[in-house]
Every structure is written in C-alpha cells, then in structure tokens.
Amino acid sequence: MATHAPLRPGLLPRLLTRPTASLSLLLLGGVVLVTLLLPAWLHSNPHLTSSQTFCPPDAAHPFGTDLNGRDLLARTLEGARISLLVGGTGALVSLVIGTSVGLISGYVGGRTDALLMRLVDVLYAVPRLILIILAGFLADPWLQKMLAALQGGRWVSYSKVAILVVALGCIEWLTMARIVRGQVLSLKTLPFVQAARALGQSHIRIILRHLLPNLSGIIVVYLTLTVPAVILDESFLSFLGLGVQAPQASWGTLLSDGAMALNPVHSPWWLLLFPATAMSITLLSLNFLGDALRDALAE
C-alpha cells in the first residue's frame, strides 16, 4: 500500500530493545517456519485415516491420533496453515477497507464523514458474527459456481475459506477506520498539509504522499492486533461448524473435535492440549508484538 518506508526510522531498533517484542518475533517466526517447512519434512498426510483411534502421544504420533486415527501433529500443522492464512489475508482486507474509509471520512469531512461514521456505528451494533454468517450464505452459491468453472472445479472446496477471509476482513475494519479517521482529523490541520494544499497539490497526492506515511505507524500497530482478532473469529466460527469445512482443518475445528471427544469415561486430553497450545502461543506473540509496537510508537 505505502510505497514509502512503512515504519518511522528508528522504530524497529526501538522495538528490538524490548525483550518481550524480540521473543514474540522469534516465536512468531518459529511458528510460521514450522508451519511451512515441517509438513514437507514429515511427509505426513493430515487426511490419512488409520485403525489406531484415540492413540495417546508416542514416537510414531508425537501429538497422538484423533477419532479417525489421523495424526494430530499433521492436522495441527494443517490447521496452523489455514488459520494463519485466514488471519493474515483477513487482516489485509480489513487494512485496505479500514484505512480507505478512515482516510476518506477524515479528509473529506462533512456529510460524507457523518454518513460513514453512522455506518460504522450501525455495524458495531449488529453482532458481527451474524453478519459474517449471513455474508457466507449469500455469497457461497455464487462463488462456488464461479470456482466450478475454473480449472475443472479443483478450487470449489476452498470457497468457504475464501468467503470467510473476505467476510472477516469486511467486519474487522471498524476499529481501524475510527482510529485512522481520528488521526487524519488532527493531521489535516497541521501546517505541512495546508502548505501542500497551498502549493496546489491534488487531494489524491496529499493523501498518498503526506497523510499515509504519517499514518503508517499506527496502521501497522492495528494490523498486528487485527491478525489475532481475525484468527480468533475464524476459529470461533470453525468451532461452531460454520467456518472451515471438513476434511480441511483449522485450529477451531480441531478444538471443537477435542471438546466433543471429552467425556467422563475417557478424556483424550491431547486432542485439546496441542491445538490449544499452538493457537495460544501464536495469539500471545501477536498480541505482545502489537503491544510492543504501540509502546515503541508512543515513546
């Protein structure tokens, strides 16, 4: 989006002096690397069923196996891939929408501003999961038809995930829009913006050259905080059976399977523990990173 340096010079070094920030960057990098590289190295198939059901963790299956005898390590890794993908892309969608709405609302002001902000208020008032689920219903048949025409229909099973990404992005932009708008309102009264206007620069140029670079810091902070929020929403929906569909797995579906398998006679704790740990570590390091970025920016 911004062709300029995304962070004010000095922010990254300031960030790295914080032990929690470095640690969470390291953890996050670790999670991403493991998610991308380990499946290729293990040659394990997350969809391969076997007769060894509910097998506790051992050498062959470090995370144990589930109801259908599938290897939980492979499933957790597949879940991580989908959850991270949905979180990252959803946050990017929310970034684009939130920044644009905030910029337009703050810069144009007047009636446009009032209208857009009322829209934000109304969207805040609707329980957001309702919107996501309804968007899925409306768009799914249409997208499936489109995907079926593409390359002999091999992408059809991804339509749910694609809708999830877009819908989550379209819901999670509200906070971003408010914050960007607030910043723009104060930025546009500053002398350098007025000077740019006096020099006869176009509105587009003022927005792109003068406002956006000054907003990039706060945008990055909220982007970091949106990723865990989207991951959380996705796994929440998947937990309810409304997100990623079987046989694909995400952390949410794995946790739902794990919660379902619990009963007083037999509790396969590994089904719950490993996906929960993977998810919590990821969310924790993302939240830490966002916090540290915000503090570093405020310094």
Place this chain on the structure above:
Amino acid sequence: MLPFLARRLASLCGVLLCVLTLTFLLLRLSPGSPFARERKLPPVIEQQLLAKYHLEGSLWTQYTEYLGDVLHGDLRLSTKYRDRSVRELLAQSLPVSALLGSTAFLLASTLGIWLGSTAAIRHHTPLDTSAMLLALALISVPTFVAGPLLVLIFSLSLGWLPVGGWNSPASLLLPAITLAGPAIAAIARLTRTSMLETLQAPFLRTARAKGLSECRVLYVHALKTALLPVISYLGPLAAQLLTGSIVVESIFNLPGTGSFFINAILNRDVFLLGGVVLVYCVLLVAMNLLVDLAYTWLDPRIRLDA
C-alpha cells in the same frame, strides 16, 4: 438532561430500525427456506405455512408488515420452534443468560479493575509485569479453549464441579469464569493504562498536599478519574455478556439465549433472529446511556446537554 435523553431515544430508534432492516433483509435474501426439512413439503402446505407466518408477498410488504407488528410489541412466532412465540422463547432463556452474564460481569469488572489498578500503582515492579503477562495470556486463550480445559481439569480430573447443566449454584461457576476470562484481561489492561496516566495528574499532588491518606488519594481520587475509559468499555461488554454466549452455552449445555443468535440464522428463523437482535441492541443502547450517566458522576466537569 431531558433534551439529552430525547436525543438518545431518537438515536436508539434509528439504530434499531437499521439493525432490524439489515438482519431481516439479509436473512430473507439468503438461500433456503425456513420450512425446509429432510422431506420436501408439498407446495400447497408450504404456501399455507408461508401465509401463516406472514412470509408471502413481496419482500417490501413482508418487511413493512413485520416492522408494524414489532412496533405493536408483537415479535411474532418462531418458524423453527413451531407455535411458540419469540417472546415466550426469550422469556425462558433470557433469565439464564442474564444470571450467568451478570455473574461474569461482576467477576470481570471487580477482578479486572483490581488487577489493573494494582499493576499501575506498583508500576515497574515484578507484580506489574506478572499481572500484565497474566492479562495478555487470558486474552490469548479464547473461551472455547478455556471452557473445555476447565471442564477437563476441574470436572473430569478433580471432580470438584459439575460438567455442565443448570441445576445448582456450583454449575454457574465454571461457565462464569470462562466467560469472564478475556473480559478480566481487557479491563485490567485498560485500567492500568488509564491509571498510569492519571497518576501523573497535578490534582493528585493537591490531594496529597491537603494531607489525605495515600489510600484515599489512590483509590478514591485517582481511581475515580482513571475509570472513565474503563466504564465506556464496560457498557458494550455488559450488553454482550447479558445476552449470552453460544460457545459457553454449548460447552456447558446451558439453556440460554446465546445459541439463538446462530441457530436462528441456520434455521432461517427470521423473527427469532429479529427478537434476539432487538434485545441485544436495546441493551447495548441502554448500557451506553448508563455509561454516559456514570461519566457525569465520575467527572462532574462533563455535561450531558453540551
């Protein structure tokens, strides 16, 4: 005060209208019929069902008729739970959700504010760091992870508390803790940030110079001002907690309102969805009103008619 309340009432009507319209239209436009079952219904019967539930004719007439009924206080019949009115369903499930929600709310606000203010007062001490670590950890463990884990530990392994259901005060405990967890963390973080700012304020120096005890300075003068942003978070939180959570209700098998939000959509139960959304919105606006009133009490400089 009166003009303020009138303006608030007007904005409530506006928000309710928008939200009802949005949910009604989106759900009616979604593919699938509220009467679809495994076996296909004969067209004549389906026609009669649609007529009975006022779902025939153009979308516009359906919508305006529904709005008219809502204005008369009639939330109509649920299309899924046949012959039971939305009002009846809400009257049965809301008390459960409200009891659970208010317990969780009390737990979250007291623990969160205590944790946050203690961390701020002991800034830069191990206590501060560990309190904030705990808060971040609580935020990163979603309810659908915490719930089953708590059941696994306290009900299945230790056998201290019931697994689920709604029969004894003890069965309230685990769901309330699960529900309160992330809220405790959010409140603690907000309180700490705001308290740290307030502790720099000159009026505290005045209070100390007057010879007030440190306890009074911190917990009456500072905390009262520091709570302002926290209160504005508590408003929407209360509305959310009181209307129930589908995750907690499904994990602990509770007969609350939260599951209606999702099930009404899945069953294309337009009027049930309208009913729960209505309740949620009214609560949300009412809580925001309370927040504004609390503002004037906490900070007398704030005037509502301004």
